[in-house]
Amino acid sequence: MxxxxxxxxxxxxxxxxxxxxxxxxxxxxxxxxxxxxxxxxxxxxxxxxxxxxxxxxxxxxxxxxxxxxxxxxxxxxxxxxxxxxxxxxxxxxxxxxxxxxxxxxxxxxxxxxxxxxxxxxxxxxxxxxxxxxxxxxxxxxxxxxxxxxxxxxxxxxxxxxxxxxTAKGRNIQFDYDGSGMATMFGTLLATHGKALEKRLNVLAHTVCPGDPRTVEQRRADAVHSITHALDYLPCLCGSDDCPGPKTPPTGNAVVYVVVNEDTLDDTSDAAAAQDAALDGDPERLFDKPLSEITTWDELGGNTGADGSDDSHADAEGELADAAPDDESPIAEPDANHVAADDTCGSGGPAAHANHESPATRPGAIIGGPFLPGALARRFALTAKVRKVCHPGDAPPEPRYTPSRRLAEFVRCRDLTCRFPGCSQPATEADIDHTIAWPIGPTCASNLKCLCRRHHLLKTFWGGPNGWGDRQLPDGTIIWTSPHGRTYVTEPGSKLLFPSLYTPTAPVTVTAEQAERARAQHNPGLLMPRRQRTRAQDRAQRVTADRRLNEAEAQAGAPGY
Structure with missing residues (x-):
């Protein structure tokens, strides 16, 4: 090497x-x-x-x-x-x-x-x-x-x-290691930590004796119940006569997950083996220990060249209600939620029949890590699952705001903000017209996800002498900095969900029209303003910290 x-x-x-x-x-x-x-x-x-x-x-x-x-x-x-x-x-x-x-x-x-x-x-x-x-x-x-x-x-x-x-350093952080799990660690006030410990223990014992999870696993799952203000942990024994609570939690927190449709097929032997291992040794989800996995194929990422249709599961933890307005990035399940061997929507690529080999293909939390197939299936049990339809050669939509269906495709295709180096989730980003409306059409080849910060960067620091961007039909963005440097970003779906990376209908705007749109990139808009400058904020924090030090010195704190 x-x-x-x-x-x-x-x-x-x-x-x-x-x-x-x-x-x-x-x-x-x-x-x-x-x-x-x-x-x-x-x-x-x-x-x-x-x-x-x-x-x-x-x-x-x-x-x-x-x-x-x-x-x-x-x-x-x-x-x-x-x-x-x-x-x-x-x-x-x-x-x-x-x-x-x-x-x-x-x-x-x-x-x-x-x-x-x-x-x-x-x-x-x-x-x-x-x-x-x-x-x-x-x-x-x-x-x-x-x-x-x-x-x-x-x-x-x-x-x-x-x-x-001081207690200033208290914090809760999360680390996603790529196995579909999240590690939570942090520092709490001692009284808050003890209260949380007792609450988790209480919730872990609300299930019936037939629940397959260990006490430790139930304590971990109880965090999800706490986030939804539940006084119980839903039981997973699967028995119709279970005396324990089985109603899944509902709430306002939405987690968006993109999966290949065949990943949700739990009828294959591979799926059954993975599901059986889920409540046992996590490393049984794969053919070797997680520490020895080095390729996407070993993670079930061999998506193949045909590119089957993709599904989009979103959950409030595990269950989500769709927003009611048409501009929502998430749509209600509708008649277009078709079977695996049907065609999805107008101009979309046909999905392929389920088969056993891709049953382990992982999904991905939008803006987060991928999920092994078994976890994606467990997640989908209580999630609202909807088909994400590739626009194909569909014509542009005749309005500024994209439809729910189109916005959902763009977010699932991009997964994150498309500015170089940014990992902000697409679900928390704006949908930006690469060539400004109304010159630029509202179509997948002219839409991308930008977090609010980088959307403002393009809008107010763009123009002929600022940041510029050009979009290809497959969603690739070519950025040009104010100093003439170019950077290329590709949609986050390229690796795990190649069907979403398939080119859409190209934009038919001429080069002259695109340049005119760039020259008029900021018509009448105002940048949000700070109450204090960044330098004033820093000076205030320094003053506050020094004041704390002075107070500790006067109180005879250790170190003085």
Missing amino acids: FDRFATAFDASGTVGEWARVEAAATARRLAAMVVLLDRAYAADGSADREQWYLDNWGAVAAEIGAEQNITQGAASHQLLIATALRDRLPEVAALFADGLVSYRVVSAITARTALVRDRDAQRAVDRAFAEVLTDWAPMSEDKLNNAIDAIVAEHDPHGVYRTKL
Whole structure:
């Protein structure tokens, strides 16, 4: 594997030498970000744009994210580090540029010195770090943070980063590992944690003795009951005489899942084996341990070249009610919910007969991970399932707002926001006309999902000298940045649901019409505005944190 790298460049240096090259290159990458930011601030009208919802900083972060194919949040974090090195820590920045300090250490220093606001204290802290950094031995994260805090405390005791002394750090986070499961972890107030523990135990024991799940599994499933304000856990024993509650929960929280239609076929032997394993060892869902799975075929992702029809299941946890208005991204089940061997809608590709081999094909939560076939079938038991119809060569719709059917197809085809590096779910995004209406038609080849932030970016930072986009009939988007760089994004359905990636009727707008629409990209619209600029918000947070430190010092808190 590594032999091909040796042929691409001279790899004769040591690991340490290349680490210094990497650090120096990273320093230059961050410096280039600051250049982009300075250009934005120097542009005409930049002062007024500081109170835009998508301000100068946000626009620059979007361009940095597109260039590196990372989220705008990650790009904004890098830009914070870059500006901190330039404005507060120039001597540390010089060591970084020489490759003498790693990005990990620099990132920790910039974060844990953010509360130092006095200019003399900033210079003293910067000088102190420059004197000791090259002599520091490798440290764990905790030791590194303690060493940084010690230097800050010496020059500005109220500027030490002290979140561990307060409840500010409490949080709940979710991690999706790709197995169809989610890991929830976080920090609560002790009293809230104990109450939650007791509530889960109570709900786990509301089922009958025939429920196939373990106590631990029932405790995990009880979280779903809590989200719907239920005082019971639905029983899964399957018995008609079950004395326990079996009514599935309903509510307002909607989870959208896209699956291949044949995945929902539970009549095959493969499906039966997977379903039997679902309440036992999760790794029995596959032919080998999850840690050893390396290809999509092993996950059941061999969708084949024929591209069968796709189904769209949405659930409130596991059950959803469709929105009543025609502009809703989700439609009520209707007469077009056809059997597997029928044709879906006008001009749509024919679905193919169910067969056993693709029964394990996974589905995908829109904006989230994929779901193994067994989990998708379990999910669909109490979900509203509807056919997603490919528009084929259908003509454009004669209005600005796409129909429910068309909007649903676009969201399932895209799965996420289509801006480079953005992973915002399509269900939380706007549907944007690539070529602005009314010049651009309302059809699948001219519609895509953009989160509100990137929709505003295209609308207010677009035009002849800003961001531009071009859409191909298969949904591929070609973006052009204000500096002429191009980025290509493909629909999220390409891998798991290839039938949704099939080209639709092309847009018949001429190049001249498209250019005229781009020149008139923002007719009479107003950017939402902030009450305070981003810089004012940051200054307020710093002031609030320093005030907490001062209060703890006066109260004689540990560390003072």
